[in-house]
Amino acid sequence: MQRRNFLTTAAGLVALPALPTVAQAAVQPDLRGANRIKFAAVGLNHSHIYGQVEAVIRGGGELVSFYAKEPDLAAAFAKRYPQAKQARSEQEVLDDKSIQLVLSSGIPIDRAPLGIRVMRAGKDYMSDKPGIITLDQLAEVRKVQRETKRIYSIMYSERFENRATVKAGELVKEGAIGKVVQTIGLGPHRIALMSRPDWFFDKKQFGGIICDIGSHQFDQFLFFTGSTKADVVASEVGNVRYPQHPQFEDFGDVMVRGNGGMGYVRVDWFSPEGLKTWGDGRLTILGTEGYIEIRKNIDITKSEKGNHLYLVNQKETRYIDCADVPLPYGQQLVDDVLNRTETAMTQEHCFLATELAIKAQKQAEVVKLKV
Structure with a gap:
């Protein structure tokens, strides 16, 4: 439905007051082809690797090689990026002194051990989420990161790759809703059952639903509340719909x-087939002077596209179409690789977000419902 038709009353719907849009900032320059750093990909088990690669390319990175032990995954990646050399082994990538950054979207249990090897090889690392799935892994990653001074970044794409969430960060920084009190992060997903590999259903392999997709929500909670310390108050998980996969969880x-605010997280694998996206992800940021609601992937009331932001404060109620808001993470990470800085995300923030997700998963009460 076009925005100009949004006020038209449809059967069963009530027209809402007009929400004025605002002009967007110019799209961030695409540094594609600048070749500011050379990078590689190792472990291609989740399609998130393509978003990771595109972010670094936009930031001026040159993809020079990749490795995957699965022939089908390697073939698909080679077709997408014919300019990249297919390495014969992981070690070939680690031994290439020209490579400064390694990306991975391998099986979750393998991501932290690979990151450790990457850092010990003198390179920086960017993992898909969850980048770490146990407290033992986290302790070892922290130790090696301190020793090597390399970057261990986890791509929390629900913030870094969502333009409305980036815009919300700008508005909160400007004080548009006062002091942030609470975030509510909703991360529903479509399961696409028949397309999933075996490891997807094994909690030992993927870490559990809160550790996995919940890690996005902890990143956003820390970012928007400005918290540098936090504790899990309560958590619960369940397998409601898929008893044939007893090691799987579909709700958490x-x-x-x-120390900067409070948060609530809900994640699930219940997105229905009738929804025109993989998940109706939402984020509400409550402040002392107003609130922001983000509809990340769709607004079922008016648009099948994503990046919708609603701002309500003491002065106004406003809708902001964030389709053209720049995505700075890729360029910032490349800057950090070159300058040894922490502009994309501090290392402690990266680790604390995943620590909270792991702890919430570990202490979660298992709830059993009859359906």
Whole structure:
């Protein structure tokens, strides 16, 4: 439905007051082809690797090689990026002194051990989420990162790759809703059952639903509340719909409290087939002077596209179409690789977000419902 038709009353719907749009900032320059750093990909088990690669290319990175032990995954990647050399082994990538950054979207249990090898090889690392799935892994990653001073970044794409969430960060920084009190992060997903590999259903391999897709929500909670310390108040998980996969979880929720605010997280695998996207992801940021609601992938009331932001404060109620808001993460990460800085995300923030997700998963009460 076009925005200009949004006020038209449809059967069963009530027209809402007009929400004025605002002009967007110019799209961030695409540094594609600048070849500011050379990078590689190792482990291609999740399609998130393509978003990771595109972010670094936009930031001026040159993809020079890749490795995957699965022939089908390697063939698909080679077709997408014919300019990249297919390495014969992981070690070939690690031994290439020209490579400064390694990306991975391998099986989750393998991501932290690979990151450790990458850092010990003198390179920086960017993992898909979850980048770490156990507290033992986290302790070892922290140790090696301190020793090597390399970057261990986890791509929390629900913030870094969502333009409305980036815009919300700008508005919060400007004080548009006052002091942030709480975030509510909703991360529903479509399961696409028949397309999933075996490891997807094994909690030992993927870490559990809160550790996995919930890690996005903890990143956003820390970012928007400004919390540098936080504790899990309560958490629960369940396998409601898929008893044929007893090691799988399809629902989880968490209450978290930090030194900058409070948060609630809900994640699930219940997105229905009738929804015209993989998940109706939402984020509500409550402040002392107003609130922001983000509809990340779709607004079922008016648009099948994503990046919708609603701002309500003491002065106005406003809709912001964030389709043209720049995505800075890729360029910032490349800058950090070159300058040894932490502009994309501080290392402690990266680790704390995943620590909270792991702890919430570990202490979660298992809930059993009859359906």
